[in-house]
Amino acid sequence: MADADPKERGEKSEAAVIYELIRRDITVLEPFGDNERYDVVVEIDGTFHRIQIKTGRLEDGRIQFETRSSGTLTRKVEKEGYSGDIDYFAVYSPDMEETFIVPVADAPETTMGLRVEEAEKQSPNINWAENYQIDGWHEQIF
Incomplete structure (x- = not known):
């Protein structure tokens, strides 16, 4: 997916996430148009x-x-967070072919990393990817 343009990359990620949700018998609704802050x-x-x-890269x-969107207003790029507009991020990693579900309340307002390998420096603030796996979220929600 590295060669894909950003729109194509996003569409592939959307398709992968929707597939993962549907195969778990979760009802998925898509808004008409792309004016909503959620997908x-x-x-x-x-x-x-x-x-x-x-x-996810x-x-x-x-x-x-x-964890923010980029929009262009009057030739100036505006970036804003999603707090209050969404409940979760669904993060698809094409490299790992896995989907992770992150509550918006857990995410900082700019960018977030989900750790899959040990860090060189230990920190209490590490967000382990395994804690956000789609199956764990699915079990917790149901």
């Missing part, structure tokens, strides 16, 4: 959850993804 909504036991899908032992 899909899932319904679980009558409760709706807004999800923004991101492509594997670098330095972690899956890195942006």
Whole structure:
């Protein structure tokens, strides 16, 4: 997926995440158009959850993804976080072919890394990818 343009990369990640949700028998709803801050909504036991899908890049032992959007207003790039607009990030790693679900409340407002390998420096602030695996989220939600 490295050769794909950003839009194509995003579409492939969306397709991968939607597949993972559907194969777990989760109802997936897509908004008409692209004016919403979320990419899909899932319904679980009558409760709706807004999800923004991101492509994660594997670098330095972690899956890195942006936790804000970039929009262009009057030739100036505006970046804003998703707090209050979504409930979860669904992060697809094409390198690992895995999906991770991150509550927006767990994510900083700029970028986040999900650690898949031991870090050189130990820190209590490491976000381990295994804690955000889609199956763990699925079990917790159901």
